[in-house]
Amino acid sequence: MYFGKRYKLFYAILAIVCSGLFSFFSVSAAAASYKLGLVEWLPWGTAYIAENKGFWKEQGLDIQIKQFQNYETENLSAFENGHTDFMLSMLGNTLEMINRNPDKTIIFENNWSHGGDFFILSKALHSLAAVKGKRIAVYSKSAPIGFFATKVLASANLTINDVKLIEIANTKHLNKAFKAGKFAAIISYDPDASNVIKEGSGKLLFTSADFPGVIPEGISVQKKHLQKNPEDVQKFLRGWLRAIQWQANPANRDEYFKILKQTMFKNTSYSQKELEAFHSGGKFHTDLESIQQNNTLALETYIKELLVFLKQTGRKIHSSNASDYFQTDMALQEAKLLFSVAAE
Template sequence: MKIRTIVTWFTLFFVSLTIAVSCTPATDVSTSESPSTTAVQMGFSAWPGWFPWQIAEEEQLFAANDVKVDLKWFDGYLDSINALAAGQLDANTQTLNDTISSVAAGSDQVIVLVNDNSTGNDKIIVREEINDIKDLQGKTVAVEAGTVDHFLLLLGLEKAGLSPDDVEIKPLETGAASAAFVAGQVDAVGVFAPFTTKALERPGSKELFSSKDFPGAIPDHLVVSRQMLEERPEAVQALVNTWFDTLDFMNENSDKSLQILAKRAGVTVDEYKDYDAGTTIFSIEDNLAAFEPGDDMTSLPYAAQEISTFLVENGLIEQAPDLDKLLDDRFVKAYAEKQKT
């Protein structure tokens, strides 16, 4: 199972296939307008903050919001990134990092919803003798190159005054990286849940740091193509409405929801419960606050600028993209207004 990738050379290839951006002005959002009968092609993949979309499908919450959705599961998150960039999807679940990387490579994508923040489910796990980030110097770290956990590793190294050259990166797919760490072949590993559970099976292993130590650095989103946004804003609104209806369903039907989430994740209900604290699901209030300008990483406009700069400085993208049209909060605002009536 591949995971949440922030940049890859393959992405650059697929982005080149993207259809040229429409110059049509954005259509005003109307919550009363009925979406087209054409199905929205939407991708999602393995991450606790995105599994709730499975509930939306199984409980027919898309249909309840008058939108037809062809929800496509991707075992490989990278495949979903490429599919959106190539115009094969209208919407996809992606991190802020990935979306910035795709936009930098030429794809016109828009973030319309915050699903969650990673608050501990992305981890750097180390062997027994490593007790400080500076102890990583000269050590071998297994991580899927270009993934969010690679990004997390770089954040930790920078915080400790180290550079990427101070460690030896062993590039492995995340499942393989976890297995290599458990087998004692590397000193540390960057993984996310559920691979964190596997990695911690190594005797003496422990978490060195996690996404919890970098609040707001790894937000996860619903991202749509510019074409989808401009041609079918009513369908985008329906997707956003469905997300919040799904959260309501989960609150009212916790046992049934956990069964669906655990099954989609391929773990037991008890194992899934262990991941809860590591992913903070965003409510409508959280969304409204996140889209506001601010001076720390809890603000999406601020976080986008900081992450863009970080990606350039670390050679993960060639140049910073124009972020002026990356975020569109019209849909969460429209949902919030509807709840007041």
């Protein structure tokens, strides 16, 4: 009788354990896995918040974050060649890719550069006009940076044809070349751009904050996922927006930076003050009104302007219709549900 009860208890416990293991492996096996590409740039650290707080896991998604060293040669290249499924980037880069092959699309404008991109003049020069006929080093010669450069140069009645842009994708290498006096000016981004100013290698003339909305940034996806697994794309956006909402809460600021120090910035020693400065370098869309505005008319206007710029510089255009480059309906649908509930 005693042994019978003991064996019954043993089998009952075994059944519970097996059931739990079965459920665990079933959920794990069912989790859809995708790769997300990005580089070290604080406004894109939201990816680590979504991962760390379990917002994607709750949706049954396994998102593998691939943090690259070089923006153009690694992050953009990986997405264009299909090695990553989602990408965080300047949206003008996705536009260029779509013009080469329309198998990708923009699904969310997350923020725009708001002082994070710097135009720095050599300390040997006294004015912007002095760069005429000289070389300017940029971390990317792609459309969004070229567009920013035209805005800066226009303030001195110069055009992009008055200078020669030289690309150095790795911003640390760019800094080194600039410090050696090889360029009249550079266009770089934080955190490495701020280091140039601290070292006294150059003087800051303009940032992206001087031209609001000139460099919108956000999320793009391979179109095949929208066609085959639209629910997963929607879940991805749901998790992302939950992370945006969480990090926008001032009560979470310390934990927010702590997570970023352990993930995106794990090989650095940035102070809280420096992270605050990096955070202010991006204009985040954190309420329903700004999300709706920037993912409809504002995004369409930017695309139209950039298409004009691309045509002027002799680039190939896939379509002159701005709506062919973005599909933000899913993000807007999720934002309405999430942010309207939060406001009630």
